[in-house]
Amino acid sequence: MVLGAGLRVLYRLHDKFQILLVGPRTDSLAKQTLPEVALSGKPVAHARLPLAPIARRTQAQWIQASATSIDPEAQLAQLDSHGTISYDFLVIAVGAVKDYSAIEGLEEFGYSVCDDDHAPRLWDALSAFKGGPIVVGAALSTWGTKVAVPDLKTPCEGPIGEVIFMAGYELRSRKIAHTISAFTPGDVFFDDVGENVHASIGPLLGAAGVEVLTAKNVSRVAKGSVTFTDGTELESELTVVIPPVPGPTGHHRLRAGG
Known part of the structure; x- marks a missing residue:
């Protein structure tokens, strides 16, 4: 089974x-x-x-x-x-279970790429985008483990890279002015992929003009802005976030008996 x-x-x-x-x-x-x-x-x-x-x-x-x-x-x-x-x-x-409700305003003012409900909404928003700052990143996730693994602050950040480069290409092809800022709650962006990828992705992000902010834990998404737990804020006309990924909860949780 x-x-x-x-x-x-x-x-x-x-x-x-x-x-x-x-x-x-x-x-x-x-x-x-x-x-x-x-x-x-x-x-x-x-x-x-x-x-x-x-x-x-x-x-x-x-x-x-x-x-x-x-x-x-x-x-x-x-x-x-x-x-x-x-x-x-x-x-x-x-x-995985995505907790969109953990970030204030994410469902109302933000977008994501993580499931088949949110992905079409992001395309609609990108299609209607008229220009301005874009903020993308992953929220802080915490989990336990019974084996020795790296202490990562987020699940895979690969989708963030895809948002950065694919959205950038789409908007450049439409000649829409924009900037992209990427944040991560970790000390290293793309922390899960290793030094070889870090060495490759850094120049690509720089060439694309992407500002990378580390140790940033998103707490609130609002119309026109993103706020972090350290009190800092970024302007944003389009916010894309990978929500926290907790363990199964509610109807996802299995009760072990016997």
């Missing part, structure tokens, strides 16, 4: 196991294609992979449901529909 209907698990194991996909959506989101929706105007269907035909092709089962609890000892999962289902092996692949 794969909770969250993770396709990577399906593709790797479907020829070795009988797989049951369980997830609340009718499709799987190809997140790596969302910048093409948000910044190049591709239809959102471009990023959605319907689960039913994929399940048929791989001889997997698929149930549209969410798990509400698991009993590891009895090897049972309780679903919000379809009752209780047994499993031999359980893979929890429910994905």
Whole structure:
């Protein structure tokens, strides 16, 4: 049983196991294609992979449901529909949870590229953009770990780079005057990619005229401005933020019983 209907698990194991996909959506989101929706105007269907035909092709089962609890000892999962289902092996692949409400004003005055609801909104805003300062960056995320990994302040900042360069290209092609400032709560921009990428990306950002601000934790997005926890503020006519990524909460959280 794969909770969250993770396709990577399906593709790797479907020829070795009988797989049951369980997830609340009718499709799987190809997140790596969302910048093409948000910044190049591709239809959102471009990023959605319907689960039913994929399940048929791989001889997997698929149930549209969410798990509400698991009993590891009895090897049972309780679903919000379809009752209780047994499993031999359980893979929890429910994905990341984006907390847009954690940043004041983000939903009302800001934009994001992180899901299939927000990506089309960003394209609409970019299409209507008349010029001025643009501010992009990632909010602070905190999480624990049981293994030795770098202490990163954000999830992958790659989408920020895509926003910078793809939005810049789009606006230059339309001859719209703009500036771009990028912020990160970490001490290093693109902290997760290593020194080789840092050496390459720095000159590109400089050539594009992008101002990079480090150790900046966004606290508020308003019409025309972005505020940080240190009290500083930037003017912004278009604000794009990767929201905090906490652990699963609410209906995403699984209760372990048994």
